[in-house]
Amino acid sequence: QLQLQESGPGLVKPSETLSLTCTVSGGSISSSSYYWGWIRQPPGKGLEWIGSIYYSGSTYYNPSLKSRVTISVDTSKNQFSLKLSSVTAADTAVYYCARHWYIVGALSVGWFDPWGQGTLVTVSS
Amino acid sequence: QSVLTQPPSVSGAPGQRVTISCTGSSSNIGAGYDVHWYQQLPGTAPKLLIYGNSNRPSGVPDRFSGSKSGTSASLAITGLQAEDEADYYCQSYDSSLSGDNYVFGTGTKVTVL
Numbered sequence: 479q480l481q482l483q484e485s486g487p488g489l490v491k492p493s494e495t496l497s498l499t500c501t502v503s504g505g506s507i508s509s510s511s512y513y514w515g516w517i518r519q520p521p522g523k524g525l526e527w528i529g530s531i532y533y534s535g536s537t538y539y540n541p542s543l544k545s546r547v548t549i550s551v552d553t554s555k556n557q558f559s560l561k562l563s564s565v566t567a568a569d570t571a572v573y574y575c576a577r578h579w580y581i582v583g584a585l586s587v588g589w590f591d592p593w594g595q596g597t598l599v600t601v602s603s
Numbered sequence: 604q605s606v607l608t609q610p611p612s613v614s615g616a617p618g619q620r621v622t623i624s625c626t627g628s629s630s631n632i633g634a635g636y637d638v639h640w641y642q643q644l645p646g647t648a649p650k651l652l653i654y655g656n657s658n659r660p661s662g663v664p665d666r667f668s669g670s671k672s673g674t675s676a677s678l679a680i681t682g683l684q685a686e687d688e689a690d691y692y693c694q695s696y697d698s699s700l701s702g703d704n705y706v707f708g709t710g711t712k713v714t715v716l
Binding site: 526544587588593 | 636
């Protein structure tokens with residue numbers, strides 16, 4: 479059974495870079511059938527897709543966050559990571575990683591399952 | 604800010620049927636992109652409920668069903684149970700001048716009376 483686990487600092491200062499890692503267990507991140515994604519949820523609010531990565535390193539990002547986001551993959555560790563730069567209080571959220579299902583040739587047909595348990599990141603001085 | 608609009612809340616008595624709407628536009632649902640649904644129990648991560656408009660993953664009860672028409676989609680829960688009390692989100696794909704993006708609905712809280 480595939481499981482995902484987020485890890486990283488729970489507190490980040492304004493203007494600094496948020497860094498999180500997602501460790502995948504029970505399956506290989508190098509599978510050609512999936513992308514791997516990050517989604518966030520501000521406290522009491524809805525969900526926002528941040529971006530996704532393929533095991534080869536191919537990425538695509540939410541246009542509204544693209545200038546600040548970098549997602550990378552380490553297949554040797556079965557992990558993928560998120561970096562979000564120049565954070566503000568508006569970036570305070572629970573950050574989830576998830577397996578991103580897609581249809582070959584139709585990236586628009588994509589959904590997320592399963593999800594990690596999430597990790598709360600607070601941006602504050 | 605979300606491009607997919609859901610009612611903030613719906614409620615029903617145990618055993619009843621409730622529906623949750625997800626209204627989009629010509630750049631997402633109306634463009635033919637699939638809709639997926641998630642259930643988020645209090646304090647937990649979202650769980651996939653429906654994918655590809657109407658398909659249930661293994662383990663999801665057949666009390667949950669999804670449909671899509673035009674620029675909207677719907678999630679129906681029949682035989683409502685106390686354990687169904689949760690937040691529900693729709694998700695689709697949006698392609699507009701500002702870029703391509705996976706988008707989520709505003710979320711709907713289901714209350715079992």
